[in-house]
Amino acid sequence: MSPDTSHHFNLPTNVSQLRVLIVEDDPMMQLGLEQSLMAHPQLQIVGQAEDGYLGVQAALKLKPDLVVMDIGLPRLDGIAATKQIKAALPETHVVMLTSHKTETEIIAALSSGADAYCIKGASVERLLSAIAAAVDGAAYLDPQIARQVIDNLKPPSPTNNIANLSVRELEVLKLMVDGLSNPEIAEKLYLSPNTVKTHVRGIMNKLAVDDRVQAAVVALRSGLV
Numbered sequence: 001m002s003p004d005t006s007h008h009f010n011l012p013t014n015v016s017q018l019r020v021l022i023v024e025d026d027p028m029m030q031l032g033l034e035q036s037l038m039a040h041p042q043l044q045i046v047g048q049a050e051d052g053y054l055g056v057q058a059a060l061k062l063k064p065d066l067v068v069m070d071i072g073l074p075r076l077d078g079i080a081a082t083k084q085i086k087a088a089l090p091e092t093h094v095v096m097l098t099s100h101k102t103e104t105e106i107i108a109a110l111s112s113g114a115d116a117y118c119i120k121g122a123s124v125e126r127l128l129s130a131i132a133a134a135v136d137g138a139a140y141l142d143p144q145i146a147r148q149v150i151d152n153l154k155p156p157s158p159t160n161n162i163a164n165l166s167v168r169e170l171e172v173l174k175l176m177v178d179g180l181s182n183p184e185i186a187e188k189l190y191l192s193p194n195t196v197k198t199h200v201r202g203i204m205n206k207l208a209v210d211d212r213v214q215a216a217v218v219a220l221r222s223g224l225v
Helices: 027-038 052-062 078-088 103-111 124-135 143-152 167-177 182-189 193-207 212-221
Strands: 018-023 043-049 066-069 093-098 116-119
Touching: 018 027, 018 052, 027 043, 043 052, 052 066, 052 078, 066 078, 066 124, 078 093, 078 103, 093 103, 093 124, 103 116, 103 212, 116 124, 116 143, 167 182, 167 193, 167 212, 182 193, 193 212
Parallel strands: 018 043, 018 066, 066 093, 093 116
Antiparallel strands: none
């Protein structure tokens, strides 16, 4: 992953700079990530760790805004590390950046509290989109992962709550799964951001989920996208 300074990267308007911790055991990948992210003034690399245990310790000490986390880490895997970080620092966002693509790992990662799931080898633009979406409170699943989850998960039960969603809520949910932020959804559907927020709250209430990532998983399980 090489730096790409040409990509225009926008964080939510209420965020001026993001403090980032990288947890990655491959030295070359770690270096590439550092160079790619440092190319953007809004991203500040505050620390790096090469295993999950050190990643948790670094997060507790540095209290970063965002952690870019691998799954296959020595001593403590990225899923367990994410769970510990989220328990101690619920406001810290976690973007999984991994080569792992199995259904079990994807669902386990999302259940651990990860805000986004990105595949190694993807473009820098995709990682930046995942970061921006996570910070804005949106769920982000790599398109490869979304398709795989759809293909592998069992069909939903007939009583699935998806049926309770309105046509507009279904449109909003599909865009949430695509990783769009509230402002991006508003622009796409010609709605106000406040209206989108209302729809997102309605979706989460009807699906009986606590956050946008869980809503996205329900949508994927239902074969909605």
